[in-house]
Amino acid sequence: MDVTVIETPQLGDRSYLIHDGQVALVIDAQRDIDRVESIVEEAGVKLTHVAETHIHNDYVTGGLVLARKHGADYLVNGADDVSFKRTPIADGQTVQIGELSVKAVATPGHTHHHLSFVVEHDGQQAVFSGGSVLYGSVGRTDLLGSEHTVGLTHDQWASARRLAKEATEKAALYPTHGFGSFCSSGPATGASESTLGEQFSTNHVYTEGDEEHFVSELIANLSAYPSYYVHMGPANAAGPTEPNLSVPDSLDPQELKARLEAGEWVVDLRHRVAYSAEHLKGTISFEYGNGASFTTFLGWVFPYDQQLTLVGSREDVENAIRDLSRIGIDSPDAAVGENPAELAPNVPATSYPRVGWDGVLAGRPGGETILDVRRAEECDASHIDGAVNIPLHELVTRMDEVPAGRLWVHCGSGYRSGVAASLLERAGKEPVHIDAMFDEAADAGLPMAG
Incomplete structure (x- = not known):
């Protein structure tokens, strides 16, 4: 195998290609399937089956298109309500794929109809656990609504034990989530590989002996997750199409100006340092170079019913289009170029200050607000004394709560605060972007609380 x-x-996720040297199965394919197809071609195998562990909540699947393009069976739980033809599979059912024996195991918890797949070949065994057992944790159980959370958390507990009976301790474990995805109920462990047996001694779903305590503790530690998740399940159940990943023709200066004046979402992809120094008035800063933060936080705050325009280099625009397609933001427009000022010379340029913690201590008058745009649980754990907390993902809808006057904006690393500073300036506020690691604030001399 x-x-x-x-x-x-x-997105903090993984997909998998499994083969016996002749025929292959893909599990949990991302939407940009050209990556998968190139790996299948390199392996010199025939793709005969594509499978989903669950109807995903954090990305748009490429499984349906991949299966159709290759004439492969599309294995999706028969209990899932979907609008496309699939090869239904159920708990306990085994499919022979060449020399691979693939058994579906019901592991509800992350979703009601979640499946894991136990694959055996030539004495080897592997478990593809999707959003069930992850490295050090399990998939979160609150994505289908609060009314389901308690029951699904009990299901996660039981499902972990079901997997322990269905596979050996030596079985390699391959989860889909848990590498930074918000679909994980806990932080990523940093592990790149594991076995089921290793999880027996390191994963709280196994080490916690009291089911009720496990349930209450997991639920208490669930944090906010990106708002774009609400769009993913319905898109996947409807049957996603193949995305258009081509870079569109660049907008002319007048059209770009009109969009900015109309208050549309025009996103500048340059580094936040370059953006703070000079940018087109009305644009929003989402630095592309930090790909994980870009996709997650743009998807979290972008209104899905609006048109998105990207401004940046051809490489950044091309990469951003691919990343955004994975969360269902399709066919953004673009103004392509290294220097935004040259793309719209008839739009005024503006800037705002960018400082480190030393700059806060040296330049901030005592009465001016420090605005913390980290998530609430981050702020609760530790924060600068007197800071006002409005999480980035709530900032647009809570702009009327932002205090008057100059705002010294920080987050955990400088990325979110750069986005927030641009949103504040766009709303007519006066931001100062604190581009620094929060963990260094105390050592720099900022008073801490929490």
């Missing part, structure tokens, strides 16, 4: 891991670090 040969397993190829297909990483999508921008």
